[in-house]
Amino acid sequence: MNIKSRLTLLFTMLVGSIMALFCLSTYFFYDQYREKQFYSFLNERGQTIAQLVEASNGISKDDIVKIEKENNTVLLDEEITIYNGEDSLIFTSGKEKFFLSPSSLREARNGHEIHTKYKKKEVIIIRHILQDHRKPWVVAVVASDIHGMNQLKRLREILVIGWLLSLVLVGVAGWQFANDAIKPVSDIIDQVNNISAGNLHEKVTVGREKDELASLAQTFNLMLNRLEIAFVAQKNFVSHASHELRTPLALIMSEVEVTLMKERTAANYQDALTGILSEAKEMNELVSRLLELARTEEHAFRVTFSKIRIDEVLWQAKASVQQKNPGYEVHIHYDRIPDNEEELKRYGDESLLKTAFLNLMDNACKYSENKTVHVYLETRKDLITINFKDFGTGIAAEELPYVFDTFYRSATTMNKAGYGIGLALTKRIITMQGASINVESKVGAGTTFTLKFPPF
8 A cells, every 4th residue: 555545544534533523422412412301301291290180189191181282282102100208109191000119219209300211211200399298299200202312313314424425525635635745755756766877966856845845855965965976076086097197107108118119238128117117106106196085085975083182193294204205394383282182182084184284294395495394283262273384486376276176286386296186185184174274375485374173
């Protein structure tokens, strides 16, 4: 059973049950009202007959019939029995005598009105106070509420037929209700089925205000955004890798082809192999950089951060840079150490953050004549600021907006070894950590990169 049918069935059962409860309640309370009214009528009837018997000694049933015909009183199929103060039967209007037990007589004389059933008829037992203040009589009236029962039967038929007809209408309304409720889900399914790897930029829309279905569509859209980023990252990685690897591979192939064109001396072969080794090392460095770039894109979806001390990561990056390039000098300036070491901690990925710091230190030393970078660490008002300052060639103002683009290299760095990946990689890592990075530079005066880590 699909959701639409299940919703229709549940809606019909729920509303049908409520309507059935309403009909039963109506029937029950009307029956209670009918019974109360009929007992009230029997009470009056019994008192009237008792007054006639009291006023006319030796009155018979035929006399009562004659009197009521003269007064246009409607007679019922009734049986009236009267007991005097000595519990003796003094009057009966029925074909059979209705005998009362001593306990019933005693209870009625004490003022209790007794309601009971006898052969599917209503019975009321009451007392009648005599005018001469003798011991009260007891009157028992037995009758059938034929008119009231006919009305109750008619009401029952109306309620049953009305409930059945309403159930059909509720079923139709429930189907329309379910169709309207499920339609946005069907629209979402159709839209999602039309989205593939080629059109991940399309979004799922719901023509409603913000409700649960709108939240579902928003969740789908967020998932599509993540998938689109992943596809773009994969596409960019393949494009970047093929583009950058083509040059060293072409150089290696050219070197090999030239070497194999004719017989050469051992020294010539050694020179050729040395050149090939150099190109292979550069290609290996490029592949490592590309893999780091891809790792940041993959990490953006499944990274798990932990608390790390920023100053410790800085010292680790310094050690790695100077170990790899002994001629480089990294000076870390940190004048004010906070009393609370928590001010130096941030949530982040230690390995990636170390890579970002290492790239900034390596670039500063590489493009400076003195191979030196000064790193200034400050903590102020829960904000950690790190400045990487060098006194190198600098970057022109018109080139500053592009320094964080992948494979972009400024004019002043074209004669240096590099691939234009380091700053792009650093930018992604710093952004992932929830921090910001800015650059200020002047040609011939050096460059300063500023990192700011906001509080948790």
